[in-house]
Amino acid sequence: MRSVTLIAPAKINLYLEIIGSRPDGFHELAMVLQTISLSDRITINPIGIDAITIRSNDPSLPNDHSNLAYRAAALMVKQFPDMMARYGGIEIEINKRIPVAAGLAGGSSNAAAVLVGLDLIWDLGLTQDELQTLGAEIGSDVPFCISGGTALATGRGEVLSPLLNLDNLYVVLAKFRNIAISTPWAYQTYRQQFSSSYISEADDLKSRQQRVHSGPMVAAIMKRDGAKIGQLLHNDLEKVALPEYPQVADLRDAFIAQGVLGAMMSGSGPTVFALVESQAEADRVSDAVQNQIANQNLLLWTTKFVSTGIHLAES
Numbered sequence: 001m002r003s004v005t006l007i008a009p010a011k012i013n014l015y016l017e018i019i020g021s022r023p024d025g026f027h028e029l030a031m032v033l034q035t036i037s038l039s040d041r042i043t044i045n046p047i048g049i050d051a052i053t054i055r056s057n058d059p060s061l062p063n064d065h066s067n068l069a070y071r072a073a074a075l076m077v078k079q080f081p082d083m084m085a086r087y088g089g090i091e092i093e094i095n096k097r098i099p100v101a102a103g104l105a106g107g108s109s110n111a112a113a114v115l116v117g118l119d120l121i122w123d124l125g126l127t128q129d130e131l132q133t134l135g136a137e138i139g140s141d142v143p144f145c146i147s148g149g150t151a152l153a154t155g156r157g158e159v160l161s162p163l164l165n166l167d168n169l170y171v172v173l174a175k176f177r178n179i180a181i182s183t184p185w186a187y188q189t190y191r192q193q194f195s196s197s198y199i200s201e202a203d204d205l206k207s208r209q210q211r212v213h214s215g216p217m218v219a220a221i222m223k224r225d226g227a228k229i230g231q232l233l234h235n236d237l238e239k240v241a242l243p244e245y246p247q248v249a250d251l252r253d254a255f256i257a258q259g260v261l262g263a264m265m266s267g268s269g270p271t272v273f274a275l276v277e278s279q280a281e282a283d284r285v286s287d288a289v290q291n292q293i294a295n296q297n298l299l300l301w302t303t304k305f306v307s308t309g310i311h312l313a314e315s
């Protein structure tokens with residue numbers, strides 16, 4: 001078996017609306033997702049024993065089932081049981097740059113890369129649809145991470161409609177090293193506080209559609225209107241995360257004070273992102289916010305929209 005190296009980009013949510021609860025315990029969502037140039041590098045290497053192992057430059061990453069990349073490999077071994085006998089075991093080497101548990105789908109993107117990588121080296125010839133169906137078993141964001149770009153995501157987040165790919169916007173990301181927000185906590189707290197506004201399964205389709213508000217954001221994307229996209233950023237999970245973590249709210253306000261197109265928490269947080277129109281503006285805003293917040297736990301990255309999902313590394 002040969003080795004293969006893939007680029008696994010992070011994602012941000014430009015839009016996240018919680019529509020209701022689902023019989024499977026998840027939430028019905030309407031999201032607009034965007035891949036960005038901040039990415040991990042995943043190499044899959046052959047090893048001499050019939051096992052799945054994980055090696056990483058980040059020693060805090062788990063190397064068992066609690067790592068989504070491991071789970072993706074285990075799912076592929078279960079689905080295609082002859083492959084390990086034919087090709088031997090797998091070492092997944094994760095070169096991490098995407099912050100962990102940050103609302104940027106780093107773990108999901110790593111899992112997506114393992115699915116794509118094993119499809120390649122085992123010569124399975126799976127379609128993107130087949131890979132995404134497998135990905136949905138691992139996590140709601142994994143199908144999007146496979147295809148990337150700009151997409152409307154509904155259902156649990158796994159039903160994807162690709163939108164016009166945007167690559168004209170720059171993103172400043174900021175995260176406090178010492179704040180972590182659990183995704184199940186964010187959704188459960190939202191349910192406790194806001195389930196009275198949920199659309200019920202009994203509501204007819206027309207009234208459901210009237211109560212989903214993602215249309216203007218989708219229209220702004222189709223027009224590549226960065227200013228409008230900035231104004232229309234929306235994330236329902238901010239309603240539970242920002243009151244609980246006022247530092248995250250302050251960070252968002254610090255970005256807005258810099259006159260960015262828009263700023264918001266990504267996913268279940270705690271990463272906050274700001275949209276700007278150029279690399280120079282991203283650098284200026286990053287420096288200004290770093291100086292204003294003046295906290296040694298604050299990490300910042302400048303990055304940009306990309307139209308790719310998982311893809312082969314160039315060398």
Ligand code: C5P
Binds near residue numbers: 187
């Ligand atoms: O699918 P994923 O593993 O990313 O989901 C993590 C957690 O987020 C779930 O266990 C659930 O608590 C919550 N979630 C949800 N509805 C979704 C996606 C995630 O309630 N559509």
